[in-house]
Amino acid sequence: MSKKLKDLPVSSTFTSNLPPDPLVPTVQAMKKADDRILHVPRFVEGGGLFTYLTPSLKANSQLLAYSPSSVKSLGLEESETQTEAFQQLVVGSNVDVNKCCPWAQCYGGYQFGDWAGQLGDGRVVSLCELTNPETGKRFEIQVKGAGRTPYSRFADGKAVLRSSIREYLCCEALYALGIPTTQALAISNLEGVVAQRETVEPCAVVCRMAPSWIRIGTFDLQGINNQIESLRKLADYCLNFVLKDGFHGGDTGNRYEKLLRDVAYRNAKTVAKWQAYGFMNGVLNTDNTSILGLSIDYGPFGFLDVYNPSFTPNHDDVFLRYSYRNQPDIIIWNLSKLASALVELIGACDKVDDLQYMEQLHNSTDLLKKAFAYTSEVFEKIVEEYKNIVQNDFYDLMFKRVGLPSDSSNKILITDLLQILEDYELDMPNCFSFLSRNSPSSMENEEYAAKLMQACICLNPNNERVRNESVKAFTNWVGRYSEATKTQEDSSRLASMKKVNPHFTLRNWVLEEVIKEAYIGKFELFKKVCKMAACPFEDTWGFSKEEEDYLCYNTTPSKSQIQCSCSS
Numbered sequence: 001m002s003k004k005l006k007d008l009p010v011s012s013t014f015t016s017n018l019p020p021d022p023l024v025p026t027v028q029a030m031k032k033a034d035d036r037i038l039h040v041p042r043f044v045e046g047g048g049l050f051t052y053l054t055p056s057l058k059a060n061s062q063l064l065a066y067s068p069s070s071v072k073s074l075g076l077e078e079s080e081t082q083t084e085a086f087q088q089l090v091v092g093s094n095v096d097v098n099k100c101c102p103w104a105q106c107y108g109g110y111q112f113g114d115w116a117g118q119l120g121d122g123r124v125v126s127l128c129e130l131t132n133p134e135t136g137k138r139f140e141i142q143v144k145g146a147g148r149t150p151y152s153r154f155a156d157g158k159a160v161l162r163s164s165i166r167e168y169l170c171c172e173a174l175y176a177l178g179i180p181t182t183q184a185l186a187i188s189n190l191e192g193v194v195a196q197r198e199t200v201e202p203c204a205v206v207c208r209m210a211p212s213w214i215r216i217g218t219f220d221l222q223g224i225n226n227q228i229e230s231l232r233k234l235a236d237y238c239l240n241f242v243l244k245d246g247f248h249g250g251d252t253g254n255r256y257e258k259l260l261r262d263v264a265y266r267n268a269k270t271v272a273k274w275q276a277y278g279f280m281n282g283v284l285n286t287d288n289t290s291i292l293g294l295s296i297d298y299g300p301f302g303f304l305d306v307y308n309p310s311f312t313p314n315h316d317d318v319f320l321r322y323s324y325r326n327q328p329d330i331i332i333w334n335l336s337k338l339a340s341a342l343v344e345l346i347g348a349c350d351k352v353d354d355l356q357y358m359e360q361l362h363n364s365t366d367l368l369k370k371a372f373a374y375t376s377e378v379f380e381k382i383v384e385e386y387k388n389i390v391q392n393d394f395y396d397l398m399f400k401r402v403g404l405p406s407d408s409s410n411k412i413l414i415t416d417l418l419q420i421l422e423d424y425e426l427d428m429p430n431c432f433s434f435l436s437r438n439s440p441s442s443m444e445n446e447e448y449a450a451k452l453m454q455a456c457i458c459l460n461p462n463n464e465r466v467r468n469e470s471v472k473a474f475t476n477w478v479g480r481y482s483e484a485t486k487t488q489e490d491s492s493r494l495a496s497m498k499k500v501n502p503h504f505t506l507r508n509w510v511l512e513e514v515i516k517e518a519y520i521g522k523f524e525l526f527k528k529v530c531k532m533a534a535c536p537f538e539d540t541w542g543f544s545k546e547e548e549d550y551l552c553y554n555t556t557p558s559k560s561q562i563q564c565s566c567s568s
C-alpha cells in the first residue's frame, strides 16, 4: 500500500553513527553557529565526516518533473508529488531541524589520478533518510544545487539547469536499463537564480536518493589524514548499515578485508553493465566511485553511439583516462586507493580489535610493511575476482542482447560483431535495436546485412567503400549468427531481446536539444524525453512516429561522439 510522505519513517543513521565536524558537533551547535562556520569553505579537521547545516539557497521554485520509479521506490502515493510538502522537500526548503537535521558529507578524492585533497558536498545537502515501510529500503535524500557549504572550495554551491537536466534524465535512463544507480526523485527550477559558467545560466535543484552516498573518496580522505579511528567508524558503519543487503565479502580475512571484496564485487557488477550498454561516466575519480557500486555523479557522461572504445565523453579528458575502454581498469585503480586507505585495518588481520596492537602497528615500520604486503596480496586476488565478474557479466548480458545461448563458444560472435562496429565506425545502439527487432530468418543474409548496415551507418553515410565492406563483413557474421540461433523459436527470442535492448538511448545530442529548448522556457521535449528515458524498451511512447524515430535513431555525423565539459 502506497503511503503519504508523512507516513515514511525518517532517520539519520549517517549522522547518528559517524563523527561530526568538530566545529559543529551537535544540532544545538549548528543552531548557534554563524554563516562562516556553515556556509563558507574551510578544512574540516579531526576526522569529521559531515557538517550539520541547512540549505542556504532560498528561492521560489517550480517542480519540473518527478520520477515515478523513485516515488515507487520510496513507497509513496503518486498524488503526494502534488502536495506542498513534497515540493518543499525536493528543493530542501522548510526543513524541520528538530525532526531531522540536514548535513553535508566530507570526502576527498583522487581526480584524474592526482590527490585533490578535501572535496565534500560543496553544493549538496542531505536532508534526511526515508524508509519505504513495505520494502524496508532506506534512502538518503539529497538536494543538489542547494547553496554553499564548508566543502564548496572556490565555487558557488549552485547547479545550472543544463547539468541538472542531464543528471535527472541519466538517472532515469540507467535505472530503467537496470544499471545500479543513484536515483533522481525530482527536478525543480529556481526562480531568478543564475550562475556564471561559460555564460550566465539559470539554476535548478535535483533531489536525488540512494541507500548511501559514501564514496571511495570518503575513505581516501580519512586514510590520507591518518584518521584511523574515523576510518574504522566509517568502515564499521558501512558494514552495519550500508553493505548488509547483498553482501559479497567472502569467507576469508577480517571484516575490513570482506568490505574491500564486497565493494569490488558491487563495482564489478556495475562496470560490466556500463560496458554492455556503452555507458561512460566521464569522470571516474575516486570521489565519484560509490562503495555500493552505484553509478554516481552525472557530469560529462555519454552513451557510445559510434562504437569507438577509445572514446571519452569528457572534453577535458585529454589522455582518455575515462574512455569507454578504460573504465574497468580505472575502477581497479580506484579500488587500489580504497585498499591503501584500509591497509592497517586489513593488515591487522584478526588483531584488528586489539587496540593496543593497532597502536603498535600504527607506529611500527616493520608491522606496517607486513600489513601492506598482506593487503597487496589480498588486493591482487580481489582484482582477479573482479576481472572475472566483469568479463562473465559482460558476456552474459551481451548474449542476452544478441539473443544467443550463454555458451562460451558464442563469445566470438560478440567480439566479431563489436569489431565490425569498430572497423566501420557504426552506431552501437542502432545495431542492437535492429537485431532485436528483425530476425535473420525473415530474409536472405545479404539483405539482412544491408539493412543492418543501413540502420547503423554513422560517420560515413556516403562512403561507398565503407558501405560495401561493412555489408560484406555483416553478411559473413549474419550467416554464423543465424546458425547459432536457429534452434531457438524466433518470436520468443526477439521478445526476450527487446527486454534488454532499448529502443531509446539517451544520446548527448538529444540532451543538447532538450536543454536548448529548456533555456528558452520550453519543456515539452524534456517531458517527452523523460518518458522515453524512463521506459526505453517501449515500441512507442504515443508521440509521432517521425519524432520518435528521430529521437531514437538519428546518427547524423554531427550528432555523434559529442563531448561535454565538466562545467556544471
Ligand SMILES: Nc1ncnc2c1ncn2[C@@H]1O[C@H](COP(=O)(O)OP(=O)(O)OP(=O)(O)O)[C@@H](O)[C@H]1O
Binding pocket: 119, 120, 121, 122, 123, 124, 151, 152, 153, 155, 156, 157, 158, 159, 283, 287, 288, 296, 297, 298, 299, 568
Ligand atoms: N558549483 C559548485 N559549488 C560548490 N562545490 C562544487 C560545485 N561544483 C562542484 N563542486 C564540488 O567539487 C567537487 C567535485 O565536483 P563533482 O562535479 O565531481 O561533484 P558534484 O557533481 O558537485 O557532486 P556529486 O558527485 O555528488 O554528484 C565536489 O566536492 C563538489 O561538491
Ligand SMILES: [Mg+2]
Binding pocket: 287, 288, 297
Ligand atoms: Mg562528484
